[in-house]
Amino acid sequence: QQQVKQSPQSLIVQKGGISIINCAYENTAFDYFPWYQQFPGKGPALLIAIRPDVSEKKEGRFTISFNKSAKQFSLHIMDSQPGDSATYFCAARDAGNNRKLIWGLGTSLAVNP
């Protein structure tokens, strides 16, 4: 049973467009929600993260939107660039289970030039 459900599995966006990746969860013990970016041949790297007491966090072209009541959060990439082509993982920290990170299955993003 996937505790963090991520969609879509893959996404193709034109350069300059907006990329949107969504994640949903059920466990109310989750207390921190990071997004990781992974390029081919590399390990994932922390991109941006949010706590549940905030509804939005923006860092450059990357924004997390968080809806606590709906138990959903999403990553928006504005003005998407070919260099953003990567796999994106959402995750949630489980405060009730040794604060382990629970991962979504990932979204493969391709930004066409």
Next chain:
Amino acid sequence: DVKVTQSSRYLVKRTGEKVFLECVQDMDHENMFWYRQDPGLGLRLIYFSYDVKMKEKGDIPEGYSVSREKKERFSLILESASTNQTSMYLCASSPRGRQGLNGYTFGSGTRLTVV
């Protein structure tokens, strides 16, 4: 530049061999993790360690063991490699007390093929 170093990028082993995957971090992190990554299955936690000489099972520990004799080094051991253990293995570390908050630092991975 802080980093997590995995000893091999590519490894080919025969079925039944004992395989050691090594991971070293230079950030003085207390927490270390081993994941495997397979297409469509995301990142699955094999084992983790919060301190030297301690270990805890993750979600898929069967067929694996770990060793953490020094703070900076966390080894993953495949006792008897099987073809279904062909995968990308990722090591990660994070500081204690802020687990996840500062982010996990991942190595570049070891792609293991068992033939």
